[in-house]
Amino acid sequence: xxxxxxxxxxxxxxxxxxxxxxxxxxxxxxxxxxxxxxxxxxxxxxxxxxxxxxxxxxxxxxxxxxxxxxxxxxxxxxxxxxxxxxxxxxxxxxxxxxxxxxxxxxxxxxxxxxxxxxxxxxxxxxxxxxxxxxxxxxxxxxxxxxxx
Numbered sequence: 001x002x003x004x005x006x007x008x009x010x011x012x013x014x015x016x017x018x019x020x021x022x023x024x025x026x027x028x029x030x031x032x033x034x035x036x037x038x039x040x041x042x043x044x045x046x047x048x049x050x051x052x053x054x055x056x057x058x059x060x061x062x063x064x065x066x067x068x069x070x071x072x073x074x075x076x077x078x079x080x081x082x083x084x085x086x087x088x089x090x091x092x093x094x095x096x097x098x099x100x101x102x103x104x105x106x107x108x109x110x111x112x113x114x115x116x117x118x119x120x121x122x123x124x125x126x127x128x129x130x131x132x133x134x135x136x137x138x139x140x141x142x143x144x145x146x147x148x
Contacts, residue, residue: 009064010143013088016057018141020133023050028126037111043122048081051100058095062088065143077146084146086141087139091132098128 066084
């Protein structure tokens with residue numbers, strides 16, 4: 001049972017890392033290369049779509065890591081799992097405090113109602129996102145290491 005939980009958790013966190021890396025290094029550069037109105041509309045749509053999915057994924061990953069730590073408390077590598085859980089908790093806190101407020105504004109913007117500083121706000125979101133990606137990569141790395 002514990003082995004199944006370990007594998008499912010690691011795969012789900014790994015997929016989350018892949019999606020977030022894709023946002024940072026594939027989707028955002030593609031959207032930023034589009035003409036201004038298209039770029040902003042694409043960002044808003046992405047914010048709506050991923051803004052609905054990612055909270056479930058982040059919280060779900062944190063719950064699974066917590067279950068792994070509890071179930072594997074007497075096993076080797078539990079310290080790595082607990083540290084990974086702390087990093088995932090940090091990523092959730094970062095999301096709530098730093099990224100979600102910007103995303104909540106961005107997903108309602110259109111070319112007609114966006115603020116004058118919309119690009120600066122999205123640049124700020126991207127900087128926070130890069131840090132969050134580094135945090136979840138570290139968590140994923142610890143989970144993979146705990147498996148060995």
